[in-house]
Amino acid sequence: MTAKKTIFSIFIIFALLLTACGSSSSPSGADEPWVNFVPSRPDSVRDYPLEPVSGKTVFEYFKDEKILVGWNLGNTLDAHSNGIAGETNWGNPAINQDLLNGVKAAGFDIVRIPITWMGYIGMGPEHRIASSRLQRAADVVDMAHKAGLKVIINLHHDGSSPMIGKDDGWLSVARASKNSRDYERITHQFARVWDQIAAYFQNYGDWLIFESMNEIHDGGWGHSTDFKMFPHLQTDIVNKWNQVFTDRVRASGGNNAERFLLIPAYCTIPEQTLASSFVLPKDSTPDKLIVTFHYYYPHEFSIEARRATWGTDAEKQRVDRDFAPFKSKYVDNNIPVIIGEAGAALQSGDAARQAQARQSRYEYISHVFATAAKYGLIPVYWDNGSTSGSGEKFGIFDRRSGRPNSEESASLITMMVNAVR
Numbered sequence: 113m114t115a116k117k118t119i120f121s122i123f124i125i126f127a128l129l130l131t132a133c134g135s136s137s138s139p140s141g142a143d144e145p146w147v148n149f150v151p152s153r154p155d156s157v158r159d160y161p162l163e164p165v166s167g168k169t170v171f172e173y174f175k176d177e178k179i180l181v182g183w184n185l186g187n188t189l190d191a192h193s194n195g196i197a198g199e200t201n202w203g204n205p206a207i208n209q210d211l212l213n214g215v216k217a218a219g220f221d222i223v224r225i226p227i228t229w230m231g232y233i234g235m236g237p238e239h240r241i242a243s244s245r246l247q248r249a250a251d252v253v254d255m256a257h258k259a260g261l262k263v264i265i266n267l268h269h270d271g272s273s274p275m276i277g278k279d280d281g282w283l284s285v286a287r288a289s290k291n292s293r294d295y296e297r298i299t300h301q302f303a304r305v306w307d308q309i310a311a312y313f314q315n316y317g318d319w320l321i322f323e324s325m326n327e328i329h330d331g332g333w334g335h336s337t338d339f340k341m342f343p344h345l346q347t348d349i350v351n352k353w354n355q356v357f358t359d360r361v362r363a364s365g366g367n368n369a370e371r372f373l374l375i376p377a378y379c380t381i382p383e384q385t386l387a388s389s390f391v392l393p394k395d396s397t398p399d400k401l402i403v404t405f406h407y408y409y410p411h412e413f414s415i416e417a418r419r420a421t422w423g424t425d426a427e428k429q430r431v432d433r434d435f436a437p438f439k440s441k442y443v444d445n446n447i448p449v450i451i452g453e454a455g456a457a458l459q460s461g462d463a464a465r466q467a468q469a470r471q472s473r474y475e476y477i478s479h480v481f482a483t484a485a486k487y488g489l490i491p492v493y494w495d496n497g498s499t500s501g502s503g504e505k506f507g508i509f510d511r512r513s514g515r516p517n518s519e520e521s522a523s524l525i526t527m528m529v530n531a532v533r
Contacts, residue, residue, distance in 0.1 A: 145296060146296075146304070146356070155311035156308070157311055157366070158246070160316065161315060163316060164317065165318045165367050169399035170401065170402055177221075177262065179490060180221055180485065181221055181492070182223060182224060182492035183223055183509075184224045184226065184453060184493060184496075185207065186226055186494055188202075188207055189268075190227060195231055196230065196231030196232075197229060197231050197245070207255065209259070210512065210513055211509065211512070211513075212261060214510075214513065214515055215509065216260045216261050217514075218509075218516070221262060222264065222492065223262070224266075227268055229241060229270055229305060230270050230282055236300065237304075239301050239304035239308075249309075250313070253313070253320060262319045262321070263320050263321065264321045264450075265309070265313075265321075266325065266326055267325045267326065271283035276332055277331065283301075283325060286338070289330070289345040289346050299353065299356060303356050306324075306361060307364060310364035314365045318370055318372055321371070321402070322371060322373055323376070324353065324357035324373070325353065325357075326380060327379055343378075344389060347377075347384070347387075347390065350376075351390065351393070355394065358373060358393040359393075359396075361373060362395070370397060374402045374403075374450060374452070375403055376403075378390070380453075382409075392447075403450070404450045405452070406452055406453040407453070414476065417457045417460075417469075420465050421469075422456075422476045423472055423475040431479060432486075435484060435486075435487045448488075451492060454493060455494045455506055456472075456477055457504050460505075474524065477531075481527075482532070484532065485531060485533075491532065493506075493508070493528060495507055497509075508524055
C-alpha cells in the first residue's frame with residue numbers, strides 16, 4: 113500500500129471513530145455508556161449549608177462583583193509524583209489561611225486553585241475519589257472563601273502530556289483519539305470524576321466556579337505531526353469532554369444547575385480558543401459559561417526566561433492583536449473571558465542582565481494586564497511559589513505568611529492590580 117493510501121485509510125478510520133463517539137457540539141447521547149451509569153451508592157455531598165445563588169447571568173455577576181484580576185495557587189494541590197498528587201511534592205508548604213488572606217488583601221478578586229486528582233481515583237467503573245482528597249480540596253476552597261475571594265477549581269495535571277508519546281496523567285487526548293475503547297474508558301472516568309466533584313460541592317454558592325480541565329494536548333502543544341495532519345481528531349474530543357463536563361455538572365444536584373463553568377479549548381491557548389473548531393457546549397442553563405485561555409507570549413521571555421528584553425512597540429502591539437478578537441467574539445456577546453494563567457518568570461544572571469530582565473518583567477506584566485482590562489478580559493497571574501533554582505520562577509507571595517516575598521514582588525503585585533482598575 114502506498115504512503116498516500118495509508119494516510120487516507122487512517123483518516124477514514126479515525127473519522128469513523130469520532131462519528132461513533134458522537135458529535136462534539138451536542139449533549140451526551142443516551143447510547144453512550146457513561147450517561148446511564150448508576151453508581152452502587154450515591155456520590156458524597158459535603159456537609160455544608162445550601163447557600164443562596166445570585167440568579168444572575170455570569171456576565172452580570174462578574175460585573176456586579178467587580179471580578180477584575182486573579183491569582184493562581186499553583187504547584188500545590190496540582191503537584192504530583194509517581195502518579196500520585198501531593199500538596200507539598202514540589203516544594204511548597206501546605207496551604208494556610210494567612211496565604212489566602214494575603215492574596216485578598218493585596219487586591220486580587222479571584223483565586224484559581226489547580227487540583228490534580230490522580231492517585232486518589234479508584235478503579236472503574238465507580239472511579240471513587242478518596243474522601244481525604246475531596247475534604248482537602250474543600251478545606252482550601254473554604255479558606256479562599258473565608259478570605260473573601262471567588263474561587264475556581266479544576267482537573268489539572270490529570271491531563272498532563274509533557275511530550276509526544278508520554279502522558280503523566282490519565283486524561284489523554286492522544287490515546288482517546290486513536291482508540292475507541294480508550295476514548296470510552298477515559299471519557300467514562302472523566303464523567304465519574306466530575307460527577308463526584310460536582311456532587312461534593314453542590315451546596316456551595318455561585319462564587320465557586322468549575323473549570324473542566326487544563327491544557328489538554330497530545331504532548332506537542334498543537335505542533336505534533338498527528339495534530340497538524342488531523343487536528344479535528346483531538347479538538348473534537350476536547351469539545352466533547354467539555355460537553356460531558358457541562359452535562360454531568362448540571363445533572364448533579366443542588367446549586368450546580370446554576371453554577372458558572374469555565375471552558376477551555378485545545379491546549380488552552382489563544383489560537384485554539386479563537387478557532388472555528390472550538391465549540392462551546394450546549395448548556396441547559398443559559399448564560400453561565402466562561403471562556404478561558406492561557407497567555408505566555410513570547411515564550412522565550414515569559415516562561416522560558418531565555419531572553420531578558422521585552423517591550424518594543426511591535427511586542428506591545430502583538431498583545432493588542434492577541435487580545436482584541438476575544439472582545440468581539442466573546443465579551444461583546446456577554447461571555448466573560450478569563451486569562452487563566454499569565455505572567456513572566458523571574459530571571460537570573462549577572463547584575464546587568466538581572467536589571468534588564470527586571471525592568472522588562474515590570475513592563476510586560478503591567479502591559480499584559482492593562483491590555484487585558486482594555487478588552488474586558490480577566491487576567492489571572494500564574495504563581496507556582498518558586499523563586500530560586502533553574503525552573504520557572506513565578507513566585508510572588510510567601511506561601512506561609514501571605515506577604516509579598518520581596519520588594520520586587522510587592523511592586524509587581526501593585527502594578528498588576530492597578531493595571532486593571
